């Protein structure tokens with residue numbers, strides 16, 4: 074038996090791939106499916122600013138795994154293709170050279186002039202771009218993580234996976250130097266060959282101190298949702314001041330990845346930030362002039378202390394495996410497949426060699 078703690082996009086992916094290989098699995102979440110960071114995220118599938126090379130390659134593996142996963146379902150309502158349009162107001166030469174590096178690493182890109190931008194995204198005011206070179210990355214997309222998690226967990230449950238929501242894991246069961254299960258807040262003990270920690274931003278909680286806590290760097294971002302609008306935006310627009318993508322039913326999702334907000338603050342404390350985001354977005358998309366935010370959400374990143382994924386077995390104890398990462402929407406299907414392979418087939422995947430959880434406990 075394998076116990077996956079956490080039913081966010083990472084835990085759902087691990088459970089899905091374990092069950093696909095025929096393994097018996099119980100998934101436990103203290104809340105609802107995808108109720109953590111997986112429902113407060115920009116959810117962009119890409120590898121644009123993912124240096125150094127091993128991290129870039131891991132994210133590209135994530136993009137490819139998303140494509141392969143879609144083939145395993147009759148339909149993939151969680152997936153939105155369309156690519157990314159990006160420009161910067163820094164030096165055009167250094168931007169061109171950064172994009173050339175991505176190209177040399179196998180990332181598909183096309184350069185667009187203003188007519189090309191208008192063709193793809195007629196709502197953009199190309200005056201906001203000025204002379205900046207615009208790159209189009211056609212293989213990027215975005216995901217609706219709760220829809221993804223529902224589909225993968227439904228498929229897993231059809232293969233016999235047990236799902237316990239609103240059930241908190243309060244601690245680990247330990248025998249000698251092995252973790253042999255978990256106990257829940259209500260006192261139930263559940264045995265496992267391996268406990269897989271997919272608790273994201275909560276990975277450092279005391280419940281896991283018997284095995285291995287992952288040190289985290291707390292950080293949070295603000296996401297602004299517009300009301301339904303008559304727009305033609307079809308892809309991620311990654312402009313220097315603001316990032317925008319559609320969010321279904323005419324809504325746009327607006328954020329800026331270097332806009333940090335306090336983790337514990339309520340979204341309504343960020344009305345000034347929201348106005349600044351809308352103002353910046355309206356320069357790129359004039360249809361946003363006069364539009365107010367319909368909703369604000371604060372998302373807390375599942376960010377290991379050195380910002381890179383922490384994946385793999387614990388150092389001094391058997392039976393405990395962590396999968397904690399930022400960029401988890403991009404990486405989830407790859408991590409799900411690779412982690413299931415490592416756990417069930419007792420192999421070490423080379424792609425994960427740089428990102429071992431044990432580095433925090435050397």
Ligand SMILES: Cc1cc2nc3c(=O)[nH]c(=O)nc-3n(C[C@H](O)[C@H](O)[C@H](O)COP(=O)(O)OP(=O)(O)OC[C@H]3O[C@@H](n4cnc5c(N)ncnc54)[C@H](O)[C@@H]3O)c2cc1C
Pocket residue numbers: 078079080081082083084101102103104105106107108109110111112113114115116117118119240241242243271272273274275278280293294295372373374375396397398399400401402403404
């Ligand atoms: C503002 C922001 C923007 C982002 N943008 C992107 C992006 O564009 N692209 C991208 O790829 N990634 C992005 N990310 C990162 C991505 O969203 C996360 O890496 C991913 O959602 C993490 O998923 P997870 O399943 O690990 O964690 P979560 O979704 O948080 O799931 C963890 C689950 O564990 C459960 N849990 C915790 N403790 C216990 C316990 N003791 N017992 C039982 N259950 C427990 C929680 O209830 C929760 O459901 C962004 C994140 C933020 C915050």
